[in-house]
Amino acid sequence: MLLKRVAQTTYPPPPSGPVTRTGPIHCPSPPQPPEAPMQAAISAKSSTNRDQADSRSATGDHVLGQYIPLLYHYNMLQDEDRVGAFQQAINLLVSPGMHVVELGGGTGILSSFAARRGARVTCVERNAELVACARGLIRDNGLDEQIEVIHQDATEFVPDTEVDVVICEMLHVGLLREKQAQVIAAFKRRYRQAHGKKLPVFIPEVSILMAQPVHQSFDFSGYHAPVPMFQAPLLDQPRTTDFASLSAYATISYDEPIPLQFQVQEQLTAIRSGAINAIRFVTQNVLAVDMSKEQAITWPNQCLVLPIGSPFDVSKDDSIEMAFDYSAGGTIEQVAESMRLQVA
Numbered sequence: 001m002l003l004k005r006v007a008q009t010t011y012p013p014p015p016s017g018p019v020t021r022t023g024p025i026h027c028p029s030p031p032q033p034p035e036a037p038m039q040a041a042i043s044a045k046s047s048t049n050r051d052q053a054d055s056r057s058a059t060g061d062h063v064l065g066q067y068i069p070l071l072y073h074y075n076m077l078q079d080e081d082r083v084g085a086f087q088q089a090i091n092l093l094v095s096p097g098m099h100v101v102e103l104g105g106g107t108g109i110l111s112s113f114a115a116r117r118g119a120r121v122t123c124v125e126r127n128a129e130l131v132a133c134a135r136g137l138i139r140d141n142g143l144d145e146q147i148e149v150i151h152q153d154a155t156e157f158v159p160d161t162e163v164d165v166v167i168c169e170m171l172h173v174g175l176l177r178e179k180q181a182q183v184i185a186a187f188k189r190r191y192r193q194a195h196g197k198k199l200p201v202f203i204p205e206v207s208i209l210m211a212q213p214v215h216q217s218f219d220f221s222g223y224h225a226p227v228p229m230f231q232a233p234l235l236d237q238p239r240t241t242d243f244a245s246l247s248a249y250a251t252i253s254y255d256e257p258i259p260l261q262f263q264v265q266e267q268l269t270a271i272r273s274g275a276i277n278a279i280r281f282v283t284q285n286v287l288a289v290d291m292s293k294e295q296a297i298t299w300p301n302q303c304l305v306l307p308i309g310s311p312f313d314v315s316k317d318d319s320i321e322m323a324f325d326y327s328a329g330g331t332i333e334q335v336a337e338s339m340r341l342q343v344a
């Protein structure tokens, strides 16, 4: 019931603004990854959000499809909606003396919240530049006694002792592009082999993946460009008109078996007449649930609007068939190519 209410929440927009540095930075200079064609299509304006980050790197890290340039990591620090929601969840679930593991620690900010709650933290990161960055910043913040940064692929990591809380923020709309699902599934498998059946608590606890048919204005000052668009997680977007209620196609509880494939075929009812030309993907993450207050701490990803090849008209109350098929961590192209939307 609580999750249903969370799925229906209206999403706050993320902050935006230029890259700012407020203190000494010990991180290496960010590399300049090559521009990908999809990236060129979607990054018309600069953004604080990593959704527009190129997924390739000069180091070959693109194999896992989750390379995020250092500059985006710096920008992610100032995304107060993201950082604030995780801090709230960590403050709720972490207490002194706990052992906390962070999978994919980046600059180390989320690990620092757990350490400040008095936990011993193991922060696992596979990107060498970020390992150096995190170690420097953690030392400067006086937290190096409490946080150990381990340079390792999190899918191979096994903690030395039992863990109370696992933090993992490799979240992308639709669980696309980043490997949240695979990393947590691998961690659980290895953890159970080493420490028995009882799992730690996960932050986030749940991700709810939703989609809906929409009409999207792809006209930009008279220039028509039906291309993938990221948008602030605010359902009421001036360029977007929804044609059916949001449909939740997967609810992933990270302490239960995690699906790695999303094969969706749904019948929806048109809520208005007009032309449909895209599917909007919406993802809400429940970072923690405060049972005493019956309140969920949530963080929504940016929404993704993908155009369909053949726009069509519907009348109110028509039945619409929406189908798509992709793997967790898959590419936007994979979803786009699989999409089918038609009057049933």
Ligand SMILES: C[S@@+](CC[C@H](N)C(=O)[O-])C[C@H]1O[C@@H](n2cnc3c(N)ncnc32)[C@H](O)[C@@H]1O
Binding pocket: 064, 066, 068, 076, 077, 103, 104, 105, 106, 107, 108, 109, 110, 124, 125, 126, 127, 130, 152, 153, 154, 155, 169, 170, 171, 179, 183
């Ligand atoms: C979206 S960032 C989040 C970073 C940090 N937790 C934060 O909130 O600022 C995801 C991080 O996971 C790391 N990562 C991705 N795949 C990984 C893997 N298999 N093992 C370890 N780290 C990984 C990336 O290098 C990146 O630093």
